[in-house]
Amino acid sequence: MIPTSRTLDVDAIRKDFPVLSRILPNGKPLVYLDNAATSQKPRQVLDALTAYYELHNANVHRGVHTLAEEATALYEGARDAVASFINAPSRDEVVFTKNASESLNLVANMLGWAEEPYKVDADSEIVITEMEHHSNIVPWQLLAQRTGAKLKWFGLTDDGRLDLSHIDEIITEKTKVVSFVLVSNILGTVNPVEAIVRRAQDVGALVVIDASQAAPHMVLDVQALEADFVAFTGHKMLAPTGIGVLWGRQELLEDLPPFLGGGEMIETVSMQSSTYAPAPHKFEAGTPPIAQAVGLGAAIEYLNGVGMDAIWAHEHRITEYALQRLQEVPDLRIIGPTTAEDRAAAISFTLGDIHPHDVGQVLDEQGIAVRVGHHCARPVCLRYGIPATTRASFYLYSTEAEVDALIDGLHHVRAFFG
Amino acid sequence: MKLDSMYQDIILDHYKHPHGRGLRDGDAEVHHVNPTCGDEITLRVKLDGNVLADVSYEGQGCSISQASASVLNDLLVGKELGEAQQIQEAFLELMQSKGQMEGDEEVLEDAIAFAGVSKYPARVKCALLSWMAWKDATAQALAGAPVKESA
Numbered sequence A: 001m002i003p004t005s006r007t008l009d010v011d012a013i014r015k016d017f018p019v020l021s022r023i024l025p026n027g028k029p030l031v032y033l034d035n036a037a038t039s040q041k042p043r044q045v046l047d048a049l050t051a052y053y054e055l056h057n058a059n060v061h062r063g064v065h066t067l068a069e070e071a072t073a074l075y076e077g078a079r080d081a082v083a084s085f086i087n088a089p090s091r092d093e094v095v096f097t098k099n100a101s102e103s104l105n106l107v108a109n110m111l112g113w114a115e116e117p118y119k120v121d122a123d124s125e126i127v128i129t130e131m132e133h134h135s136n137i138v139p140w141q142l143l144a145q146r147t148g149a150k151l152k153w154f155g156l157t158d159d160g161r162l163d164l165s166h167i168d169e170i171i172t173e174k175t176k177v178v179s180f181v182l183v184s185n186i187l188g189t190v191n192p193v194e195a196i197v198r199r200a201q202d203v204g205a206l207v208v209i210d211a212s213q214a215a216p217h218m219v220l221d222v223q224a225l226e227a228d229f230v231a232f233t234g235h236k237m238l239a240p241t242g243i244g245v246l247w248g249r250q251e252l253l254e255d256l257p258p259f260l261g262g263g264e265m266i267e268t269v270s271m272q273s274s275t276y277a278p279a280p281h282k283f284e285a286g287t288p289p290i291a292q293a294v295g296l297g298a299a300i301e302y303l304n305g306v307g308m309d310a311i312w313a314h315e316h317r318i319t320e321y322a323l324q325r326l327q328e329v330p331d332l333r334i335i336g337p338t339t340a341e342d343r344a345a346a347i348s349f350t351l352g353d354i355h356p357h358d359v360g361q362v363l364d365e366q367g368i369a370v371r372v373g374h375h376c377a378r379p380v381c382l383r384y385g386i387p388a389t390t391r392a393s394f395y396l397y398s399t400e401a402e403v404d405a406l407i408d409g410l411h412h413v414r415a416f417f418g
Numbered sequence B: 001m002k003l004d005s006m007y008q009d010i011i012l013d014h015y016k017h018p019h020g021r022g023l024r025d026g027d028a029e030v031h032h033v034n035p036t037c038g039d040e041i042t043l044r045v046k047l048d049g050n051v052l053a054d055v056s057y058e059g060q061g062c063s064i065s066q067a068s069a070s071v072l073n074d075l076l077v078g079k080e081l082g083e084a085q086q087i088q089e090a091f092l093e094l095m096q097s098k099g100q101m102e103g104d105e106e107v108l109e110d111a112i113a114f115a116g117v118s119k120y121p122a123r124v125k126c127a128l129l130s131w132m133a134w135k136d137a138t139a140q141a142l143a144g145a146p147v148k149e150s151a
Protein backbone atom coordinates (compact mmCIF):
# COMPACT_ATOMS: atom_id res chain seq x y z
CA MET A 1 0.00 0.00 0.00
CA ILE A 2 1.20 3.47 -0.77
CA PRO A 3 1.38 5.47 2.43
CA THR A 4 -0.63 8.65 2.21
CA SER A 5 1.26 11.71 3.32
CA ARG A 6 -0.20 13.09 6.48
CA THR A 7 -2.07 16.32 6.04
CA LEU A 8 -2.71 18.77 8.80
CA ASP A 9 -6.07 19.33 10.34
CA VAL A 10 -5.49 23.07 10.48
CA ASP A 11 -8.91 23.84 11.94
CA ALA A 12 -8.23 21.57 14.88
CA ILE A 13 -4.72 22.96 15.30
CA ARG A 14 -6.00 26.52 15.32
CA LYS A 15 -8.35 25.68 18.19
CA ASP A 16 -5.30 24.82 20.30
CA PHE A 17 -4.00 28.40 20.01
CA PRO A 18 -6.19 30.73 22.08
CA VAL A 19 -4.80 33.94 20.58
CA LEU A 20 -5.72 32.93 17.03
CA SER A 21 -9.39 33.52 17.76
CA ARG A 22 -8.71 36.98 19.12
CA ILE A 23 -10.70 39.94 17.81
CA LEU A 24 -8.51 43.05 17.74
CA PRO A 25 -9.55 46.43 19.21
CA ASN A 26 -10.65 47.57 15.74
CA GLY A 27 -13.09 44.67 15.52
CA LYS A 28 -11.03 42.70 12.99
CA PRO A 29 -10.04 39.07 13.56
CA LEU A 30 -6.31 38.53 13.96
CA VAL A 31 -4.40 37.33 10.88
CA TYR A 32 -1.03 36.50 12.37
CA LEU A 33 1.68 36.43 9.71
CA ASP A 34 4.68 37.30 11.87
CA ASN A 35 5.77 33.80 12.76
CA ALA A 36 9.40 34.31 11.83
CA ALA A 37 9.59 36.89 14.63
CA THR A 38 7.89 34.65 17.16
CA SER A 39 5.27 31.93 17.10
CA GLN A 40 2.04 31.77 19.03
CA LYS A 41 1.67 29.24 21.86
CA PRO A 42 -0.77 26.34 22.06
CA ARG A 43 -2.88 25.61 25.14
CA GLN A 44 -0.74 22.52 25.79
CA VAL A 45 2.36 24.68 26.33
CA LEU A 46 0.49 27.19 28.48
CA ASP A 47 -0.91 24.32 30.56
CA ALA A 48 2.55 22.85 31.06
CA LEU A 49 3.79 26.22 32.34
CA THR A 50 0.87 26.57 34.72
CA ALA A 51 1.20 23.01 35.98
CA TYR A 52 4.91 23.53 36.57
CA TYR A 53 4.33 26.61 38.71
CA GLU A 54 1.22 25.30 40.46
CA LEU A 55 2.59 21.90 41.37
CA HIS A 56 6.34 21.46 40.96
CA ASN A 57 8.16 24.78 41.26
CA ALA A 58 11.58 24.48 42.92
CA ASN A 59 15.20 25.12 42.03
CA VAL A 60 16.89 22.36 40.10
CA HIS A 61 19.86 20.12 40.92
CA ARG A 62 20.18 21.28 44.48
CA GLY A 63 17.56 19.89 46.80
CA VAL A 64 16.51 16.59 48.24
CA HIS A 65 12.90 17.51 48.71
CA THR A 66 10.11 16.24 46.51
CA LEU A 67 9.51 19.42 44.57
CA ALA A 68 13.22 19.86 43.86
CA GLU A 69 13.36 16.37 42.44
CA GLU A 70 10.25 16.87 40.38
CA ALA A 71 11.48 20.18 39.00
CA THR A 72 14.85 18.61 38.16
CA ALA A 73 13.17 15.69 36.45
CA LEU A 74 10.99 18.03 34.40
CA TYR A 75 13.91 20.24 33.42
CA GLU A 76 16.11 17.30 32.47
CA GLY A 77 13.15 15.68 30.75
CA ALA A 78 12.97 18.71 28.49
CA ARG A 79 16.62 18.13 27.62
CA ASP A 80 15.75 14.57 26.61
CA ALA A 81 12.91 15.88 24.46
CA VAL A 82 15.25 18.31 22.70
CA ALA A 83 17.92 15.64 22.22
CA SER A 84 15.55 13.27 20.48
CA PHE A 85 13.89 16.09 18.49
CA ILE A 86 17.24 16.95 16.88
CA ASN A 87 18.57 13.38 16.84
CA ALA A 88 21.49 14.23 19.11
CA PRO A 89 23.74 11.25 19.88
CA SER A 90 23.71 12.21 23.54
CA ARG A 91 21.49 14.27 25.83
CA ASP A 92 24.66 15.76 27.32
CA GLU A 93 25.22 17.61 24.07
CA VAL A 94 22.15 19.81 24.63
CA VAL A 95 22.97 23.09 26.41
CA PHE A 96 20.09 25.30 27.48
CA THR A 97 20.56 29.03 26.93
CA LYS A 98 18.12 31.90 26.92
CA ASN A 99 17.84 32.22 23.13
CA ALA A 100 19.69 31.66 19.87
CA SER A 101 21.64 34.87 20.33
CA GLU A 102 23.08 33.61 23.59
CA SER A 103 23.86 30.25 22.00
CA LEU A 104 25.85 31.90 19.22
CA ASN A 105 27.62 34.25 21.62
CA LEU A 106 28.48 31.26 23.76
CA VAL A 107 30.21 29.50 20.86
CA ALA A 108 32.09 32.64 19.86
CA ASN A 109 33.31 33.07 23.43
CA MET A 110 34.29 29.41 23.82
CA LEU A 111 36.45 29.76 20.74
CA GLY A 112 37.90 33.07 21.86
CA TRP A 113 39.12 31.56 25.14
CA ALA A 114 39.99 28.12 23.75
CA GLU A 115 43.42 26.51 23.53
CA GLU A 116 44.81 25.20 20.28
CA PRO A 117 43.58 23.73 17.99
CA TYR A 118 40.31 25.63 18.44
CA LYS A 119 41.71 28.98 19.52
CA VAL A 120 40.75 31.87 17.26
CA ASP A 121 43.64 34.34 17.06
CA ALA A 122 45.20 36.95 14.82
CA ASP A 123 46.16 34.36 12.21
CA SER A 124 42.66 32.92 12.02
CA GLU A 125 39.77 33.57 9.71
CA ILE A 126 36.10 33.44 10.59
CA VAL A 127 33.55 32.90 7.82
CA ILE A 128 29.89 33.92 7.88
CA THR A 129 27.41 34.96 5.16
CA GLU A 130 25.75 38.16 4.06
CA MET A 131 22.30 36.75 4.91
CA GLU A 132 22.92 36.24 8.62
CA HIS A 133 20.69 37.57 11.35
CA HIS A 134 22.56 40.19 13.39
CA SER A 135 22.81 37.50 16.09
CA ASN A 136 25.16 35.56 13.85
CA ILE A 137 27.14 38.60 12.72
CA VAL A 138 27.86 40.70 15.78
CA PRO A 139 29.27 37.92 18.03
CA TRP A 140 31.78 37.11 15.28
CA GLN A 141 32.63 40.76 14.71
CA LEU A 142 33.32 41.05 18.43
CA LEU A 143 35.48 37.93 18.37
CA ALA A 144 37.38 39.21 15.34
CA GLN A 145 37.94 42.61 16.97
CA ARG A 146 39.14 41.07 20.22
CA THR A 147 41.46 38.49 18.69
CA GLY A 148 42.61 40.22 15.52
CA ALA A 149 41.08 37.42 13.43
CA LYS A 150 39.81 38.25 9.96
CA LEU A 151 36.06 38.12 9.28
CA LYS A 152 35.04 36.95 5.79
CA TRP A 153 31.66 36.17 4.30
CA PHE A 154 29.79 34.65 1.40
CA GLY A 155 27.86 37.15 -0.70
CA LEU A 156 24.41 36.63 -2.20
CA THR A 157 23.15 36.06 -5.71
CA ASP A 158 20.48 38.28 -7.22
CA ASP A 159 17.83 35.64 -6.57
CA GLY A 160 18.52 35.46 -2.85
CA ARG A 161 20.84 32.50 -2.55
CA LEU A 162 24.37 32.10 -1.22
CA ASP A 163 27.04 32.73 -3.82
CA LEU A 164 29.36 29.79 -3.26
CA SER A 165 31.32 30.27 -6.47
CA HIS A 166 34.46 31.36 -4.58
CA ILE A 167 34.10 28.89 -1.76
CA ASP A 168 37.73 27.78 -1.92
CA GLU A 169 38.96 31.35 -1.55
CA ILE A 170 36.56 32.17 1.24
CA ILE A 171 37.05 29.04 3.33
CA THR A 172 40.81 28.48 3.50
CA GLU A 173 43.40 26.70 5.60
CA LYS A 174 43.27 29.68 7.93
CA THR A 175 39.55 29.35 8.58
CA LYS A 176 38.85 28.28 12.15
CA VAL A 177 35.10 28.52 12.09
CA VAL A 178 32.30 28.80 9.55
CA SER A 179 28.95 29.95 10.91
CA PHE A 180 25.86 30.23 8.73
CA VAL A 181 22.11 30.25 8.79
CA LEU A 182 20.23 27.13 7.70
CA VAL A 183 17.07 29.07 6.79
CA SER A 184 17.23 32.83 6.31
CA ASN A 185 14.74 34.79 8.36
CA ILE A 186 14.49 37.54 5.75
CA LEU A 187 14.90 35.75 2.40
CA GLY A 188 13.37 32.41 3.34
CA THR A 189 16.24 30.64 1.58
CA VAL A 190 17.18 27.13 2.71
CA ASN A 191 20.96 26.96 2.37
CA PRO A 192 22.99 24.08 0.91
CA VAL A 193 24.59 22.76 4.08
CA GLU A 194 26.50 19.92 2.53
CA ALA A 195 28.67 21.95 0.17
CA ILE A 196 29.75 24.28 2.97
CA VAL A 197 30.34 21.51 5.50
CA ARG A 198 32.46 19.55 3.01
CA ARG A 199 34.77 22.47 2.42
CA ALA A 200 34.94 23.35 6.11
CA GLN A 201 35.84 19.80 7.01
CA ASP A 202 38.52 19.73 4.31
CA VAL A 203 40.31 22.64 5.95
CA GLY A 204 39.58 21.53 9.51
CA ALA A 205 37.26 24.41 10.39
CA LEU A 206 34.43 24.09 12.89
CA VAL A 207 30.89 24.48 11.55
CA VAL A 208 28.21 26.40 13.43
CA ILE A 209 24.65 26.38 12.10
CA ASP A 210 22.01 28.91 13.08
CA ALA A 211 18.87 26.80 12.89
CA SER A 212 16.52 29.37 14.46
CA GLN A 213 14.23 29.41 11.43
CA ALA A 214 14.68 25.70 10.70
CA ALA A 215 13.94 23.97 14.00
CA PRO A 216 10.32 25.21 14.11
CA HIS A 217 9.49 24.15 10.57
CA MET A 218 11.40 21.07 9.43
CA VAL A 219 13.01 17.87 10.61
CA LEU A 220 16.30 18.89 12.19
CA ASP A 221 18.87 16.13 12.42
CA VAL A 222 22.17 17.37 13.82
CA GLN A 223 23.95 14.17 12.83
CA ALA A 224 22.82 14.44 9.23
CA LEU A 225 23.92 18.09 9.15
CA GLU A 226 27.42 17.05 10.27
CA ALA A 227 27.84 20.38 12.01
CA ASP A 228 29.81 20.95 15.20
CA PHE A 229 27.33 23.34 16.80
CA VAL A 230 23.67 24.06 16.11
CA ALA A 231 21.80 26.97 17.71
CA PHE A 232 18.08 27.68 17.90
CA THR A 233 15.53 29.50 19.98
CA GLY A 234 12.39 28.23 21.71
CA HIS A 235 9.98 31.10 21.20
CA LYS A 236 9.83 30.60 17.43
CA MET A 237 8.76 26.97 17.90
CA LEU A 238 5.69 27.32 20.15
CA ALA A 239 7.70 27.56 23.39
CA PRO A 240 7.91 30.54 25.75
CA THR A 241 10.53 33.25 25.41
CA GLY A 242 13.67 32.89 27.51
CA ILE A 243 14.77 29.44 26.39
CA GLY A 244 17.23 28.57 23.65
CA VAL A 245 19.43 25.65 22.73
CA LEU A 246 23.02 25.14 21.79
CA TRP A 247 23.79 21.66 20.59
CA GLY A 248 27.49 20.84 20.38
CA ARG A 249 29.51 17.71 19.67
CA GLN A 250 30.41 16.07 22.95
CA GLU A 251 34.19 16.11 22.57
CA LEU A 252 34.07 19.82 21.77
CA LEU A 253 31.91 20.58 24.77
CA GLU A 254 34.39 18.62 26.88
CA ASP A 255 37.45 20.38 25.46
CA LEU A 256 36.23 23.94 25.21
CA PRO A 257 36.33 26.28 28.20
CA PRO A 258 33.26 27.62 29.97
CA PHE A 259 32.14 31.17 29.36
CA LEU A 260 29.83 32.21 32.20
CA GLY A 261 30.81 31.13 35.70
CA GLY A 262 28.54 30.58 38.66
CA GLY A 263 26.41 28.04 40.45
CA GLU A 264 25.44 24.80 38.67
CA MET A 265 28.49 24.82 36.39
CA ILE A 266 31.08 23.76 38.96
CA GLU A 267 32.39 20.57 40.47
CA THR A 268 34.39 22.01 43.38
CA VAL A 269 35.22 25.57 44.29
CA SER A 270 37.98 26.90 46.51
CA MET A 271 39.09 30.50 46.88
CA GLN A 272 42.00 29.81 44.54
CA SER A 273 40.33 27.92 41.73
CA SER A 274 37.49 25.70 40.64
CA THR A 275 36.85 22.64 38.61
CA TYR A 276 33.88 22.40 36.35
CA ALA A 277 30.93 20.12 36.00
CA PRO A 278 30.82 18.05 32.84
CA ALA A 279 28.88 19.38 29.84
CA PRO A 280 26.16 20.44 29.46
CA HIS A 281 26.14 21.86 33.01
CA LYS A 282 29.57 23.45 32.49
CA PHE A 283 27.83 25.92 30.19
CA GLU A 284 24.72 26.55 32.29
CA ALA A 285 25.81 28.92 35.05
CA GLY A 286 23.19 29.94 37.56
CA THR A 287 19.55 28.99 37.95
CA PRO A 288 18.39 28.12 34.45
CA PRO A 289 15.06 29.08 32.84
CA ILE A 290 13.32 26.06 34.31
CA ALA A 291 9.68 26.72 33.46
CA GLN A 292 10.71 27.89 30.00
CA ALA A 293 12.60 24.65 29.39
CA VAL A 294 9.55 22.70 30.53
CA GLY A 295 7.51 24.79 28.08
CA LEU A 296 9.96 23.92 25.32
CA GLY A 297 9.56 20.25 26.16
CA ALA A 298 5.79 20.61 25.85
CA ALA A 299 6.16 22.49 22.57
CA ILE A 300 8.30 19.69 21.15
CA GLU A 301 5.75 17.15 22.25
CA TYR A 302 3.10 19.17 20.42
CA LEU A 303 5.21 19.47 17.26
CA ASN A 304 6.01 15.75 17.32
CA GLY A 305 2.31 14.99 17.69
CA VAL A 306 1.55 16.94 14.53
CA GLY A 307 4.68 15.67 12.76
CA MET A 308 7.52 17.81 11.44
CA ASP A 309 7.16 16.28 7.98
CA ALA A 310 3.52 17.25 7.87
CA ILE A 311 4.31 20.76 9.11
CA TRP A 312 6.96 21.24 6.43
CA ALA A 313 4.60 19.95 3.73
CA HIS A 314 1.81 22.23 4.89
CA GLU A 315 4.03 25.30 4.96
CA HIS A 316 5.43 24.40 1.57
CA ARG A 317 1.93 24.39 0.11
CA ILE A 318 1.11 27.71 1.75
CA THR A 319 4.39 29.19 0.54
CA GLU A 320 3.74 28.10 -3.05
CA TYR A 321 0.29 29.60 -2.92
CA ALA A 322 1.49 32.82 -1.31
CA LEU A 323 4.34 33.26 -3.80
CA GLN A 324 1.95 32.81 -6.68
CA ARG A 325 -0.66 35.20 -5.30
CA LEU A 326 1.86 37.83 -4.23
CA GLN A 327 3.26 37.96 -7.73
CA GLU A 328 -0.18 38.92 -8.99
CA VAL A 329 0.00 42.18 -7.03
CA PRO A 330 1.23 45.02 -9.27
CA ASP A 331 4.62 46.56 -8.33
CA LEU A 332 5.34 43.83 -5.81
CA ARG A 333 8.94 42.60 -5.79
CA ILE A 334 9.87 39.51 -3.80
CA ILE A 335 13.23 39.80 -2.08
CA GLY A 336 14.49 36.23 -2.05
CA PRO A 337 13.71 33.12 -4.08
CA THR A 338 10.51 33.52 -6.09
CA THR A 339 9.71 29.82 -6.18
CA ALA A 340 9.10 27.45 -3.28
CA GLU A 341 12.09 25.22 -4.02
CA ASP A 342 14.64 25.16 -1.21
CA ARG A 343 12.61 27.81 0.43
CA ALA A 344 10.82 28.19 3.72
CA ALA A 345 7.73 30.13 4.70
CA ALA A 346 9.10 33.63 5.34
CA ILE A 347 8.48 35.90 2.35
CA SER A 348 9.89 39.42 2.14
CA PHE A 349 8.80 41.92 -0.46
CA THR A 350 8.64 45.54 -1.44
CA LEU A 351 5.56 47.21 -2.88
CA GLY A 352 6.46 49.93 -5.37
CA ASP A 353 7.67 53.04 -3.58
CA ILE A 354 5.41 52.52 -0.61
CA HIS A 355 7.55 52.27 2.47
CA PRO A 356 7.17 49.01 4.44
CA HIS A 357 6.13 50.96 7.54
CA ASP A 358 3.19 52.32 5.68
CA VAL A 359 2.38 48.91 4.24
CA GLY A 360 2.49 47.36 7.72
CA GLN A 361 0.34 50.11 9.21
CA VAL A 362 -2.43 49.78 6.66
CA LEU A 363 -2.33 45.97 6.96
CA ASP A 364 -2.55 46.28 10.73
CA GLU A 365 -5.71 48.30 10.33
CA GLN A 366 -7.16 45.18 8.68
CA GLY A 367 -6.00 42.92 11.47
CA ILE A 368 -3.03 41.55 9.54
CA ALA A 369 0.21 41.30 11.52
CA VAL A 370 3.36 41.37 9.40
CA ARG A 371 6.88 42.51 10.22
CA VAL A 372 8.38 45.56 8.55
CA GLY A 373 11.95 46.83 8.63
CA HIS A 374 15.30 45.17 8.05
CA HIS A 375 14.47 42.08 10.15
CA CYS A 376 17.80 42.19 11.98
CA ALA A 377 19.49 41.43 8.67
CA ARG A 378 20.41 44.92 7.50
CA PRO A 379 23.24 43.73 5.21
CA VAL A 380 20.62 41.93 3.11
CA CYS A 381 18.71 45.20 2.59
CA LEU A 382 21.95 46.95 1.65
CA ARG A 383 22.79 44.12 -0.77
CA TYR A 384 19.48 44.52 -2.59
CA GLY A 385 19.50 48.32 -2.42
CA ILE A 386 16.32 48.64 -0.41
CA PRO A 387 15.76 50.39 2.92
CA ALA A 388 13.52 47.71 4.37
CA THR A 389 10.99 45.05 3.46
CA THR A 390 7.58 43.83 4.49
CA ARG A 391 7.66 40.20 5.57
CA ALA A 392 4.85 37.70 5.84
CA SER A 393 5.78 34.43 7.53
CA PHE A 394 3.66 31.35 8.00
CA TYR A 395 3.45 28.42 10.37
CA LEU A 396 1.55 25.20 10.97
CA TYR A 397 -1.67 27.10 11.75
CA SER A 398 -1.56 29.41 8.72
CA THR A 399 -4.27 29.06 6.09
CA GLU A 400 -4.82 29.94 2.46
CA ALA A 401 -7.61 32.23 3.60
CA GLU A 402 -4.98 34.20 5.52
CA VAL A 403 -2.90 34.48 2.36
CA ASP A 404 -6.02 35.79 0.60
CA ALA A 405 -6.54 38.33 3.38
CA LEU A 406 -2.96 39.50 2.92
CA ILE A 407 -3.42 39.92 -0.83
CA ASP A 408 -6.65 41.88 -0.35
CA GLY A 409 -4.87 43.96 2.24
CA LEU A 410 -2.04 44.75 -0.16
CA HIS A 411 -4.50 45.91 -2.81
CA HIS A 412 -5.98 48.15 -0.17
CA VAL A 413 -2.52 49.53 0.64
CA ARG A 414 -1.96 50.36 -3.02
CA ALA A 415 -5.31 52.10 -3.26
CA PHE A 416 -4.57 54.08 -0.09
CA PHE A 417 -1.20 55.39 -1.23
CA GLY A 418 -2.00 55.38 -4.95
CA MET B 1 -11.53 55.19 10.47
CA LYS B 2 -8.42 55.23 12.63
CA LEU B 3 -6.04 55.13 9.69
CA ASP B 4 -7.25 58.49 8.49
CA SER B 5 -6.38 60.00 11.83
CA MET B 6 -2.78 58.97 11.22
CA TYR B 7 -2.57 59.51 7.49
CA GLN B 8 -4.15 62.97 7.31
CA ASP B 9 -4.34 64.44 3.82
CA ILE B 10 -1.81 67.08 4.85
CA ILE B 11 0.68 64.35 5.71
CA LEU B 12 0.12 62.48 2.48
CA ASP B 13 0.50 65.76 0.53
CA HIS B 14 3.82 66.55 2.19
CA TYR B 15 4.93 62.97 1.57
CA LYS B 16 4.11 63.07 -2.12
CA HIS B 17 5.36 66.64 -2.64
CA PRO B 18 8.07 67.29 -0.05
CA HIS B 19 9.13 70.87 0.59
CA GLY B 20 12.78 71.86 0.62
CA ARG B 21 14.11 68.39 -0.07
CA GLY B 22 17.69 68.01 -1.34
CA LEU B 23 21.01 68.89 0.27
CA ARG B 24 22.19 72.47 0.03
CA ASP B 25 24.94 74.52 1.62
CA GLY B 26 25.05 74.27 5.42
CA ASP B 27 27.08 75.00 8.55
CA ALA B 28 26.63 71.52 9.99
CA GLU B 29 25.47 68.16 8.73
CA VAL B 30 24.16 65.17 10.67
CA HIS B 31 23.05 61.70 9.72
CA HIS B 32 20.40 60.09 11.91
CA VAL B 33 18.89 56.64 11.64
CA ASN B 34 16.01 54.91 13.30
CA PRO B 35 17.68 51.60 14.13
CA THR B 36 14.45 49.67 14.56
CA CYS B 37 13.23 50.31 11.05
CA GLY B 38 16.10 51.68 9.03
CA ASP B 39 14.65 55.12 8.29
CA GLU B 40 17.50 57.50 7.57
CA ILE B 41 17.99 61.21 7.16
CA THR B 42 20.93 63.43 6.30
CA LEU B 43 20.18 66.98 7.34
CA ARG B 44 22.05 70.29 7.05
CA VAL B 45 21.45 73.50 8.91
CA LYS B 46 22.47 76.91 7.58
CA LEU B 47 22.48 79.81 10.01
CA ASP B 48 22.50 83.50 9.21
CA GLY B 49 23.38 85.10 12.52
CA ASN B 50 20.48 84.25 14.76
CA VAL B 51 18.20 83.20 11.95
CA LEU B 52 17.77 79.74 10.52
CA ALA B 53 18.55 80.45 6.88
CA ASP B 54 17.98 76.92 5.57
CA VAL B 55 17.32 73.34 6.55
CA SER B 56 18.08 70.96 3.74
CA TYR B 57 17.75 67.19 3.84
CA GLU B 58 17.87 63.92 2.00
CA GLY B 59 16.64 60.61 3.30
CA GLN B 60 14.58 57.53 2.97
CA GLY B 61 11.78 56.36 5.11
CA CYS B 62 8.08 56.00 5.53
CA SER B 63 5.46 58.61 4.73
CA ILE B 64 5.42 59.82 8.33
CA SER B 65 9.16 60.46 8.57
CA GLN B 66 9.35 62.04 5.13
CA ALA B 67 6.32 64.26 5.60
CA SER B 68 7.61 65.33 8.98
CA ALA B 69 10.89 66.53 7.45
CA SER B 70 8.94 68.49 4.86
CA VAL B 71 6.78 70.14 7.52
CA LEU B 72 9.87 70.94 9.54
CA ASN B 73 11.38 72.72 6.58
CA ASP B 74 8.19 74.76 6.10
CA LEU B 75 7.90 75.68 9.75
CA LEU B 76 11.45 76.43 10.78
CA VAL B 77 13.24 78.02 7.83
CA GLY B 78 13.39 81.79 8.24
CA LYS B 79 12.65 81.68 11.96
CA GLU B 80 14.85 83.05 14.71
CA LEU B 81 16.58 80.26 16.56
CA GLY B 82 14.71 80.85 19.82
CA GLU B 83 11.37 80.59 18.11
CA ALA B 84 12.45 77.55 16.11
CA GLN B 85 13.42 75.86 19.34
CA GLN B 86 10.03 76.60 20.84
CA ILE B 87 8.33 75.07 17.82
CA GLN B 88 10.54 72.01 18.10
CA GLU B 89 9.63 71.65 21.76
CA ALA B 90 5.93 72.04 21.02
CA PHE B 91 6.15 69.36 18.35
CA LEU B 92 8.03 67.04 20.69
CA GLU B 93 5.37 67.54 23.36
CA LEU B 94 2.61 66.83 20.86
CA MET B 95 4.30 63.62 19.71
CA GLN B 96 4.76 62.44 23.27
CA SER B 97 1.12 63.10 24.16
CA LYS B 98 -0.16 59.61 23.26
CA GLY B 99 -3.11 61.11 21.42
CA GLN B 100 -4.09 63.36 24.33
CA MET B 101 -3.21 66.70 22.68
CA GLU B 102 -4.46 68.41 19.57
CA GLY B 103 -1.56 70.82 19.21
CA ASP B 104 -1.61 74.60 18.94
CA GLU B 105 -2.23 75.46 15.32
CA GLU B 106 -0.87 79.00 15.85
CA VAL B 107 2.53 77.53 16.66
CA LEU B 108 2.57 74.24 14.80
CA GLU B 109 0.53 74.99 11.65
CA ASP B 110 0.54 71.87 9.40
CA ALA B 111 2.41 69.93 12.06
CA ILE B 112 -0.77 69.51 14.12
CA ALA B 113 -1.72 66.90 11.51
CA PHE B 114 0.72 64.60 13.31
CA ALA B 115 -1.39 64.56 16.50
CA GLY B 116 -2.95 61.26 15.36
CA VAL B 117 0.48 59.67 14.91
CA SER B 118 1.21 60.16 18.62
CA LYS B 119 -1.22 57.32 19.37
CA TYR B 120 1.09 54.85 17.64
CA PRO B 121 4.22 54.38 19.75
CA ALA B 122 6.04 52.58 16.93
CA ARG B 123 5.55 55.56 14.63
CA VAL B 124 6.39 58.43 16.99
CA LYS B 125 10.09 57.84 16.30
CA CYS B 126 9.42 58.17 12.57
CA ALA B 127 7.79 61.55 13.10
CA LEU B 128 10.59 62.75 15.35
CA LEU B 129 13.52 61.58 13.24
CA SER B 130 14.07 64.83 11.33
CA TRP B 131 13.32 67.01 14.36
CA MET B 132 15.97 65.26 16.44
CA ALA B 133 18.38 65.55 13.54
CA TRP B 134 17.62 69.26 13.27
CA LYS B 135 18.24 69.79 16.98
CA ASP B 136 21.55 67.98 16.76
CA ALA B 137 22.66 69.82 13.60
CA THR B 138 21.72 73.19 15.07
CA ALA B 139 23.72 72.50 18.22
CA GLN B 140 26.69 71.57 16.06
CA ALA B 141 26.30 74.64 13.87
CA LEU B 142 26.20 76.84 16.96
CA ALA B 143 29.22 75.12 18.46
CA GLY B 144 31.06 75.76 15.22
CA ALA B 145 29.83 79.34 14.83
CA PRO B 146 32.40 81.24 16.95
CA VAL B 147 35.21 79.71 14.92
CA LYS B 148 33.68 81.09 11.77
CA GLU B 149 33.05 84.53 13.20
CA SER B 150 36.63 84.89 14.37
CA ALA B 151 37.93 83.73 11.01
Ligand SMILES: Cc1ncc(COP(=O)(O)O)c(C=O)c1O
Pocket (backbone or CB within 6 Å): A036, A037, A099, A100, A101, A102, A133, A135, A136, A181, A183, A184, A185, A210, A212, A213, A233, A235, A376
Ligand atom coordinates in the same frame (compact mmCIF):
# COMPACT_ATOMS: atom_id res chain seq x y z
C1 LIG C 1 17.90 33.32 11.73
C2 LIG C 1 17.82 33.85 13.12
N1 LIG C 1 18.88 33.76 13.92
C3 LIG C 1 18.85 34.20 15.19
C4 LIG C 1 17.73 34.79 15.72
C5 LIG C 1 17.78 35.30 17.11
O1 LIG C 1 16.87 34.67 17.94
P1 LIG C 1 16.72 35.23 19.42
O2 LIG C 1 16.33 36.67 19.27
O3 LIG C 1 15.64 34.41 20.03
O4 LIG C 1 18.04 35.08 20.08
C6 LIG C 1 16.60 34.90 14.91
C7 LIG C 1 15.36 35.53 15.42
O5 LIG C 1 15.03 36.65 15.31
C8 LIG C 1 16.65 34.44 13.59
O6 LIG C 1 15.60 34.55 12.77
